[in-house]
Amino acid sequence: MSALTPSGAGPGLESRFLALWGELSEIGRDSSGGYTRAAWTPVDAQLRGWFRSAAAARAMQTEQDCNGNLWAWWGEPGPGAVATGSHLDSVPNGGAFDGPLGVVSGFLAVDLLRERGASPRRPVAVACMSDEEGARFGVACVGSRLMVGDLQPDAARSLSDAAGTSLAQAMATAGADPGAIGADPARTSALSAFVELHVEQGRALADLSAPVGLATGIWPHGRWRLDFEGEPNHAGTTRCEDRRDPMLPLARTVLAARSRAEATGARATLARVAVRPNATNAIASRVQAWLDARAAGTGELEALVEGTVADARAASEAEGVSFAVERESFTQLVELDRPLRERLGKALGGVPELPTAAGHDAGILARRLPTAMLFVRNATGASHSPLEHATTQDCLAGVTALATVLAELTGA
């Protein structure tokens, strides 16, 4: 029987999956039909509560590390541990699967191994990494970046949300200690491998008719804030030639970014905008827009961003608008550990391999320890959208594959 056949998992797996999934489906649902689950909100606290309950139901002890990441242990925490997991937070109006599928699959893979009577020779952890999407404070993968020392504690604490609340204040409100955040080398070096299971964010597995795949790596990507500063004035009485309207260079930048990305198969998106004062009859005094850019290679990404920024600057100058740009986050090209990938591919009996343009905690951890990613087929190919979907059969195939991987890595 193939390692990807969920029927090998025993009759209880599907109902256990549906039960865990059903509990989660009530938390953070919004009017879009999807989910809004931002970090360090009351919804986030509910998600953390769900995680602790799921762990407790399995007699797995949960600890929240100094950076807010949760770890549920099968076996005593210690060196050489194998961790799996993902995140529970979401973008606004996001889908159900992005993040939670990896956490749920981690718990169910533990169940499956235990049912099979496996006795792992290494401790196993199911992790829920904190604030992966960066939807609230602008920087993605805050929990993993802090843990490995890629994000400085002071910089993290002073990040602020749209309402002006700092990350430090938000953590304190949620009962976490913002003074304790920072690099956690003991925890990082105690991990021998990290495996993140994630719903695929495109159509590659659907096109290949494969339920599960392995990631080869993650495109380099980043976020840049573009500030266009004009002059406030009356929308009726101010002649066109007297205006310094920041909306015009924004418009040219949106078009330039798309056309540059399209020309090279890269991605450039402006999807977040803040307009001041945002009134119908008052010319904008300031427009801020965020550029999300990704490409297969570092040089290609640099060319994309530099070209777009040059276009934005030229369009601003033409309108008498001041322009400034600030890189808010950047993640280098990640190639996931090749020997690990080969080993897991063999254990899984051969599955498709694919790169991704999405960032993940696995991409952050990959620069410190052997890391792998499993993708589960996405029926719609949609992502960061309520339309995102994986069938239950595919989710169970993911659980089975993850159990196989954990068995391989722990010698169970």
Next chain:
Amino acid sequence: MSALTPSGAGPGLESRFLALWGELSEIGRDSSGGYTRAAWTPVDAQLRGWFRSAAAARAMQTEQDCNGNLWAWWGEPGPGAVATGSHLDSVPNGGAFDGPLGVVSGFLAVDLLRERGASPRRPVAVACMSDEEGARFGVACVGSRLMVGDLQPDAARSLSDAAGTSLAQAMATAGADPGAIGADPARTSALSAFVELHVEQGRALADLSAPVGLATGIWPHGRWRLDFEGEPNHAGTTRCEDRRDPMLPLARTVLAARSRAEATGARATLARVAVRPNATNAIASRVQAWLDARAAGTGELEALVEGTVADARAASEAEGVSFAVERESFTQLVELDRPLRERLGKALGGVPELPTAAGHDAGILARRLPTAMLFVRNATGASHSPLEHATTQDCLAGVTALATVLAELTGA
């Protein structure tokens, strides 16, 4: 001595102006250095309180009419009354003068006439019209439109702000009765004239070195909401060719509107935008934008709006984005009463006359009764901006001119 010489006003006028202005300057100030004074907010309640105090200090009785407009009376309310006034609400981050200058000048003109021992043969009212800017609920001049029956009560009650609060709820919270709003023909027909004094919203008087001018009329103008509905998806993993990104047709519409307006000396502005979900790494599912358009003539305005809407529709189709447009408000071309204008021009000893592209309560009332507008020179020409400015000397010239006008109209 010219009617425009403020020194003819007695030595106390300037200090009284500065005192009233000083009281107002504390209310609704924001971090832009300007003012945010939206209708039916706690700030609006403070402004109404200020109005009542200023009236009480002059032994003028204040009534709040069924539509939330305030009227302070010199003499018994009755038929043939002459009203002056403007509004106290503002756009977000607006200036100090747009609105308040007309209200303050009304009170001081009454002071001036009383000092001169004038005994008007008609009742005089100083008015503060409610929700002129429409900054919160999207429709401008709500108080005057309701009063003359140009806005239906049910339509008004169901207007809602960005937080989803309806106008009816906001009025009720502020202690006003939303069930009572609607046409007020008795009040309208009791007015023999309405004169609104307003800071100029451009540089015409500055260029002419004139402190005060008379309006000839108001350009036709309106607000249209443009809805671009796309498909949410992941900003990293979704190929450009698979996207239905509503930000792209928005960008083309911004550029098209500007270029069409520029070609004919009209105005078209997109300054208010609502993006859903407005997340850096999630392609927008929906963008709403508001088009503010104005032109010297009705045909010209229609051509501008129809052309821009056609551009928006074509750009949407090219991106697989749904497009819809809704006219949220529209005000016909207004020519202010010519005999009244000639009479006031003569009384003022000849002042420049100029049209305006800004809407005003005077424009709404002008379709029901003889209405005039006085403009006071704006040193910067800026409007809907903290940069808007009139010198104290020019403000006093405005008060003196308004007193002359009220004396002329009341036979004082």
